[in-house]
Amino acid sequence: MELYILLIFMIFAAFVAIEMKDLFSSVIAMGAVGFALCLAFLIVKAPDLAITQLVVEILCLIILIRATMNKDLPLVIEGRWVFNTMATLIFAGVFLFFSYWALKELPNFGEPLMTVVRKYMEEGADKTGSVNLVTGVVLDFRAYDTLGEAAALFAAVIGIVTVLRKTGSKSHDK
Amino acid sequence: MGLYFLCIILFCVGLYGVLRKRNIVKIIIGLVIMNYSISLFFVLLGYKFHGRAPIESQNQTIANMVDPLPQALVLTSIVISLAVMALLIAIAIRIYERYGTFDITKIKRLRG
Structure with missing residues (x-):
């Protein structure tokens, strides 16, 4: 029941974040979605994920606020407004229709299969x-995944440094 | 089933933001919302009714435990999503420096 309330709140906050005209307000609404997700992780008994999500959400907010500070722009609606909106809504509707039939094939909520994980638990x-079984899986059984995650993080940091560098880029030289 | 469907609706809200909006920051927010919905979906798949957190204790055996495997995989994916979002924001800041706008229809000039 709490999960239903949280999910409906998350959908509402996500819609506000998408539709708000002020960029700063929409960033704050996205923060509401993230913290509600943190609470949902606590309710479905995933404390490690809740801690990680909290830290990641705060970092996300700091980065996004840094990006949107003093850069508020008016929302421009022009051109094919009706066509764009209708196409997007039709695509989302088709996606929802097929996902309804696909989700019926999944096991019911609250009764997972737990075939792979039985060995890990024993x-x-x-x-x-x-x-803590989660850290056991992350750092021992699936350590190669974690190595790949570290490699992806390293690549992303190199990308950020390359994109934001001051020396050597043409616009700053002249 | 209902919760899974609500997750998919949240995904669709993010997809609407990505496809419809013209502001780069709005597009990034839509991507982040899609990421949240997918991670919540995976964790919901591993939930068991009246389950306990997957942490064993010393002097008692916990029989009814939620599935730790989706939680471990989502833990990886959350950190990756932060890195991806930071990279996107860096590119957006660069575009703002170069063109003076976040509007994707105004970014037309091709020059190095």
């Missing part, structure tokens, strides 16, 4: 020495 504490 042997996890003995093999990895970690009482």
Whole structure:
């Protein structure tokens, strides 16, 4: 029940974030979506994810506020307004229709299959020495995924430094 | 089923923002919202009724535990989403420096 309320709140806040004219207000509304997601993670018993989501959300807000500070622009609606909106809504409608039939095939909410994870749960504490199964899976059973994550983070940081560099770019030289 | 469908609706709201809006910051916000909805969807798939958090304790055995595997994978994906969003914001700041606008229809000139 709490999950339904939180999800409806998240949909409402996401719609406000998309439709708000002021960029700063829409960034704050996106923060509301993220913190509601943090609460939802707590309700579905995922405390590690809730902590990570909290930190990531605060960093997201700081970066986005830095980007939109003093740069408020009026929303320009011109051209093929009706065509664009109708095309987007039709696409979303088709997506929702097919996802309705696809979601029926999934196991019911609250009764997961848990086939892969049974072995982890039996042997996890003995093999990895970690009482927290999530960190056991992330850092031991699936350590190569974590290595790939670190590589992706490193590539993203190099990309940010390259895009935002001051020395060597043409616009700053002249 | 209902919760899964609400997650897909949240995804569609983000998709609407990506497809319809012309402001780059709005497009990035739509992408972030799509990311949130997908991570919530995966975690909901692993939830068990009256389950406990996947942390074992020393002096009692916990029988009814939620699925830790989707949580571990989503933990990776959340951090990646932060890196992707920071890279997008860096590109957006650069575009604003160069063109003086966030409007994607005004960014037409091709020059290095």
